[in-house]
Amino acid sequence: xxxxxxxxxxxxxxNQFALASHFFGGLWALIQAKYSTLGFDFPEYAIxxxxxxxxxxxxxxxxxxxx
Numbered sequence: 001x002x003x004x005x006x007x008x009x010x011x012x013x014x015n016q017f018a019l020a021s022h023f024f025g026g027l028w029a030l031i032q033a034k035y036s037t038l039g040f041d042f043p044e045y046a047i048x049x050x051x052x053x054x055x056x057x058x059x060x061x062x063x064x065x066x067x
Contacts, residue, residue, distance in 0.1 A: 016063075019060045019061075023049070030043075
């Protein structure tokens with residue numbers, strides 16, 4: 001069974017990858033907005049993801065692995 005230290009590390013990693021996912025989702029949407037022929041609102045999708053990224057960035061970057 002995982003101890004609390006391993007769970008804390010996993011939680012930090014999950015939050016870091018979620019942050020990266022929002023950033024790359026925003027970038028992907030900007031590229032799609034320029035090149036896609038689909039009738040989808042890619043700029044709005046990018047805004048949503050970048051807003052999530054910038055909202056959670058300070059909290060996630062402050063997370064420290066327990067010693």
